[in-house]
Amino acid sequence: MARSREYRGKYLIAMRYALCSMLFLLPAPCYAASASKSIEQGNRLYHESKLDETLQKYNEAGVAMADSDIINFNMGVALYKKEDYRKAQDYFTKALTSDNKQIEADALYNLGNCKYKLGKLKESADLSATMGLLRESLDYYKRAVEIDQKNIDARFNHEFVERELKVLLDKLKQQQSEKGKQQKNEQAAQPQEKQENRQKQEEEKSAQAKEEQQKKKQQEEGRAAREESKQGENKELSEEGARTLLERYGRDEAKPDYMDRQAQAGYDSQVSKDW
Numbered sequence: 001m002a003r004s005r006e007y008r009g010k011y012l013i014a015m016r017y018a019l020c021s022m023l024f025l026l027p028a029p030c031y032a033a034s035a036s037k038s039i040e041q042g043n044r045l046y047h048e049s050k051l052d053e054t055l056q057k058y059n060e061a062g063v064a065m066a067d068s069d070i071i072n073f074n075m076g077v078a079l080y081k082k083e084d085y086r087k088a089q090d091y092f093t094k095a096l097t098s099d100n101k102q103i104e105a106d107a108l109y110n111l112g113n114c115k116y117k118l119g120k121l122k123e124s125a126d127l128s129a130t131m132g133l134l135r136e137s138l139d140y141y142k143r144a145v146e147i148d149q150k151n152i153d154a155r156f157n158h159e160f161v162e163r164e165l166k167v168l169l170d171k172l173k174q175q176q177s178e179k180g181k182q183q184k185n186e187q188a189a190q191p192q193e194k195q196e197n198r199q200k201q202e203e204e205k206s207a208q209a210k211e212e213q214q215k216k217k218q219q220e221e222g223r224a225a226r227e228e229s230k231q232g233e234n235k236e237l238s239e240e241g242a243r244t245l246l247e248r249y250g251r252d253e254a255k256p257d258y259m260d261r262q263a264q265a266g267y268d269s270q271v272s273k274d275w
Contacts, residue, residue, distance in 0.1 A: 069103055075091040080114065131165060
């Protein structure tokens, strides 16, 4: 597993030296003394694994000495130990501005460790992303060795991650091969599936056509029935009209013309007595 370099032993001496060299730049020596005391307390709490209290003390030191490479580095180390690798890499990146090459080299080294850890967290979900982060870690280890040729841990981690990348590459190729086979099988199954879908669609269309034909037939039968009913009503009315006309015609025949003429002429049909 990748090794993590932290500020211990000689690095604590380097912290004190850095603080002393900054005393001339601070407006009030009391601020530097306060920051130095907070850093020392934070270092002690760190070795006691009291990480929350450690971060609190480093934050107090940061108020007195803003943008301190030493404080940023130590913040990164404490966050790294808390497994908050994303925030840790932010502080290690800030520490890269240090004029102290040893701090810069160690910040690069621990940035490589952060990238490695973040990559491993993604391995089960996104193997490609894991490999990308591991390649970034290799770059940081390489830069750390370029600054500090004696950084054995950086060399070890670089070789370790290279070997792990090869394993992950084989794993990725296997996954891609399996995915390719799965896609091929799915494509092979598609013609049969398409044929079944096409047949199903044709059956649905046929059933729909039959249903529409049945509806049309029912509508035509209903229309025919209404026409027949209407014609029946018209026929009954015609017969009734005919009877009316016949009755009227019969009444007209009951009074012949000659009878009307006799009435008009004053003709008397009775025979007068001749006596």
